Amino acid sequence: MEQRPTVYSDEKLFKKLLEDKNITIEDALENEMVINMGPQHPATHGVLRLVLRLDGETVLSALPELGYLHRGYEKMAEEMSYIEFIPHTDRLDYTGTMCNNVAYVLAVEKLLGIEAPKRAQYIRMMIAELSRLAAHMVAIGTYAMDVGAVTMVMWTFREREKIQDIFDRLAGARFTTSYTRIGGVASDADSVTLKMVRDFLDQFHSALDEMDKLLLSNKIFIDRLEGIGVLSKEDAIALGITGPNLRASGVEYDVRRAKPYLFYNEMDFKIPTYTDGDCLARYWLRGDEVRESVKILYQILDKMPQGEILANEPKHTLAHKAEIYTKMEELIHDFMIINYGINPPVGDVFFSAENPKGELGFYIVSNGSGHPWKMKIRSPSFCNLQAIAQLCKGAMISDVIAIIGSLDPVMGEADK
Amino acid sequence: MGLEAKLQQDGFITTTIDSIIAWARKSSVWPMPMGISCCAIEMIAAADPKYDLARFGSEVMRFTPRQCDLMIVAGTVTYKMAQVVRRIYDQMPEPKWVIAMGACTSSGGMYRSYSVVQGIDQFLPVDVYTAGCPPRPENLINAVMTIQQKISKTRARDFQDQPFDNTIITNN
Amino acid sequence: MEMKELIVEKLKKNFGEFVQEVTDFRNDLSITIASNKIVDVAKILKEDPELEFVMCKDVTAIDWATRKNRFTVVYHIYSFKNNITLRIKANIAEESPAIESVTSVWPSANWYERETYDMYGIVFKNHPDLRRMYMPEGFQYHPLRKEFPVLGIPGSLPLPGKI
Ligand code: SF4
Numbered sequence: 001m002e003q004r005p006t007v008y009s010d011e012k013l014f015k016k017l018l019e020d021k022n023i024t025i026e027d028a029l030e031n032e033m034v035i036n037m038g039p040q041h042p043a044t045h046g047v048l049r050l051v052l053r054l055d056g057e058t059v060l061s062a063l064p065e066l067g068y069l070h071r072g073y074e075k076m077a078e079e080m081s082y083i084e085f086i087p088h089t090d091r092l093d094y095t096g097t098m099c100n101n102v103a104y105v106l107a108v109e110k111l112l113g114i115e116a117p118k119r120a121q122y123i124r125m126m127i128a129e130l131s132r133l134a135a136h137m138v139a140i141g142t143y144a145m146d147v148g149a150v151t152m153v154m155w156t157f158r159e160r161e162k163i164q165d166i167f168d169r170l171a172g173a174r175f176t177t178s179y180t181r182i183g184g185v186a187s188d189a190d191s192v193t194l195k196m197v198r199d200f201l202d203q204f205h206s207a208l209d210e211m212d213k214l215l216l217s218n219k220i221f222i223d224r225l226e227g228i229g230v231l232s233k234e235d236a237i238a239l240g241i242t243g244p245n246l247r248a249s250g251v252e253y254d255v256r257r258a259k260p261y262l263f264y265n266e267m268d269f270k271i272p273t274y275t276d277g278d279c280l281a282r283y284w285l286r287g288d289e290v291r292e293s294v295k296i297l298y299q300i301l302d303k304m305p306q307g308e309i310l311a312n313e314p315k316h317t318l319a320h321k322a323e324i325y326t327k328m329e330e331l332i333h334d335f336m337i338i339n340y341g342i343n344p345p346v347g348d349v350f351f352s353a354e355n356p357k358g359e360l361g362f363y364i365v366s367n368g369s370g371h372p373w374k375m376k377i378r379s380p381s382f383c384n385l386q387a388i389a390q391l392c393k394g395a396m397i398s399d400v401i402a403i404i405g406s407l408d409p410v411m412g413e414a415d416k
Numbered sequence: 417m418g419l420e421a422k423l424q425q426d427g428f429i430t431t432t433i434d435s436i437i438a439w440a441r442k443s444s445v446w447p448m449p450m451g452i453s454c455c456a457i458e459m460i461a462a463a464d465p466k467y468d469l470a471r472f473g474s475e476v477m478r479f480t481p482r483q484c485d486l487m488i489v490a491g492t493v494t495y496k497m498a499q500v501v502r503r504i505y506d507q508m509p510e511p512k513w514v515i516a517m518g519a520c521t522s523s524g525g526m527y528r529s530y531s532v533v534q535g536i537d538q539f540l541p542v543d544v545y546t547a548g549c550p551p552r553p554e555n556l557i558n559a560v561m562t563i564q565q566k567i568s569k570t571r572a573r574d575f576q577d578q579p580f581d582n583t584i585i586t587n588n
Numbered sequence: 589m590e591m592k593e594l595i596v597e598k599l600k601k602n603f604g605e606f607v608q609e610v611t612d613f614r615n616d617l618s619i620t621i622a623s624n625k626i627v628d629v630a631k632i633l634k635e636d637p638e639l640e641f642v643m644c645k646d647v648t649a650i651d652w653a654t655r656k657n658r659f660t661v662v663y664h665i666y667s668f669k670n671n672i673t674l675r676i677k678a679n680i681a682e683e684s685p686a687i688e689s690v691t692s693v694w695p696s697a698n699w700y701e702r703e704t705y706d707m708y709g710i711v712f713k714n715h716p717d718l719r720r721m722y723m724p725e726g727f728q729y730h731p732l733r734k735e736f737p738v739l740g741i742p743g744s745l746p747l748p749g750k751i
Contacts, residue, residue, distance in 0.1 A: 039497065039500055040450065040479075040500055040504055041479070042479040046451065046452065046453065046456070046491075047452055047453075047497060047500075066721060066722060067494075067496055067720075067721060067722035067723060067724070068452075068494060068496050068497045068500070069452060069453055069491070069492060069494060069497065070494055070496070070531050070722035070723065071492055071494065071527050071529060071531060071532055072527070072529035072530055072531045072532065072731060072738070074707070074732060075529060075530065075731055075732055075736075075738055076527070076528070076529050076738060078738075079738050087526065088526065090454075091453070091454050094453060094454035094457055095457060110614055111614065113614065138457065153460075153464075154464060154465055157460065157461060157464035157465070157466075158464065158465050158466065160461075161461065161464065161466045164461075174458075174552060175454070175457065175458060175550055176454065176549060176550060237642050237643050237668075238642075238643075238694070238695045238696060239695060239696045240643055240644055240645060240694075240696030240700075242645075251668070253668060258671050259671070259673075347613040347614065348613065348616070348618070348675075349613065349614050349616055350616055350646075350664055350673065350675060352645075352673075359645070361645065361646060361664070363646065363648065363662070363664065365650055373650070374648075374650045374651070376646065376648040376662075378645060378646040378664070382699065382703075383645075383696065383699075385699075386696060386698065386699050411453065412453045412454060415722060416722075495724070495745035495746070495747065496723075496724050496745075498747055498748055499746075499748055502748035503748075528738065528739060529738055529739070529740070530731055530736070530737070530738060530739060530740025530741075530744075530745075531722075531723070531731075531740070531745070533747065538747055539747050539748045539749070
């Protein structure tokens, strides 16, 4: 039997090639290719998998596949009390953990109809903004690294470490903090912590300028991203995109402004928007948002009120540990809350907060018992990822990496 | 007395092939960062300027399994992902080691749920378990050092008889 | 609030008795409608120039386990114009649960409906690509149904063989 070249797996094509005498080399290369990207790929930010159909280097179509990190949060939530679920919210968007904590407890508080004291709310606002900085540091750093600027990730992680030191002091953990409580926060922010925040902010400006200098005039970086992955305003809305990606397409929508929670209505800040909707706009937008967050943080530090950090709601809020050990009443309430839960009224609420990645929503259905009957997490990364197929269509294969980086999905949240 | 000083004095040292190979192996462990979820962020933090994993010769993170000898499984492994993790492990050349970073990989951690594998040792041979959720970067560095100790006790011929393992995973 | 009354009024005018229930718990307006009218309702809500609910934020379902209409499909939609989030609910029966897909109105519902299908086994008719979202193909159960145990069913998901 004659030796067959193994390149042509397609039997028909092979026959045609053998028989046809006028065939040119172009015909033989007329071929589409399907390649698999991920789930283990450094640029897919975790375990996203994309199946791409290519014609040469052009992407004809892209098919995202999720679920490699599906951990079953919604099912587990149905078996847990409301307080038990707080640590799980850390691991949703694990780049900005505190934001999730805050959003979750606010959702439960909305269901209960209670409100945390003012100081607790300010602390929550402070940690939410700090973790927005931390999350954007990861986003910017890894994004720049994906398109070739490796120095950025070292610089942004250096800044991020300083934020994590603050968390370490505040909550006792660097990263998975579980710091908020229903009706307040776990521990008070003492003056040393507040000083740490201020010191961090004071030096953060120059670090940001340094980062900007590195990329602002970097022709390679700009050329790589400009005009790539353009998402129009209408498409962004139709696809349910939220957060920085939506604002980069020119929609001025920010939950902090549209439906102010905590004390964001007392803060003076701008909502940066761009109209280009391309990868570069999404990059600059995150940079601008970081600066706005710094502005908010200064205001929070200036206005930080004194007072209690836990609401006086013995049936719903865990008391301070010191009181539990010394007072009978508190001990009983603590026992009841831990064993039977906080028993919110029957009903369902939807609460959403502006997270670094977009709008994080919790839809909680309560049947009056200590466990949620149903908890749905509307995760921004999941919704934002829906745009990927459309953005990748017609792009070059190297642009796919830039597009994923610019959408900045976190798979822990997208897969739940 | 450091090695340099001894070399200056005598110009040669006597040792065994085993120990010189083990020494070389242990000082350049190249990790394959199998970053799946939250722990991956702490793994990057371990490589960042503050914790600097490079001090232990392990800064060369390679994202292709063919160039690595240490797999750091960082993050929750689901059943769907387990197939992928195992396939990547199978592609790594011998000798190879595995660190199970975090509670999730060691035991399923806080996820007692239908989709999470309750400990990756059900399908991978794990050398070092790292406690924590997530382990602090220091703890990961400690795990790398433990792997180094383990490697320094190996002999070159420990691995010679193993044929190149190219098995494809079977689902059973 | 005026806007809320307007929404309810408009729906009642167009659909009459198909609007089954209106609740307003903790300032979240929630309207239950008959499941066979979901696409028409969606169209009105999106296209009415006074309402303009252009963004679908979320689609999910609730499994009530013991009720006669076992599942409730829940839609959260948002109007930039009026800055209001509205919840639409539709009850469907346990036997071969199915509802019309709203992807023709809100393209973003595509993935949300796939997720709901994966988790509850509710079929969305006329959905362009109804596959499982998270669980592997070939998985036989729907995890968020109440009869499915949290720890899963042993052997339902394969593991690679031990070394
Ligand atoms: S051990 Fe904790 S931090 Fe690490 S992957 Fe598991 S949940 Fe995330």
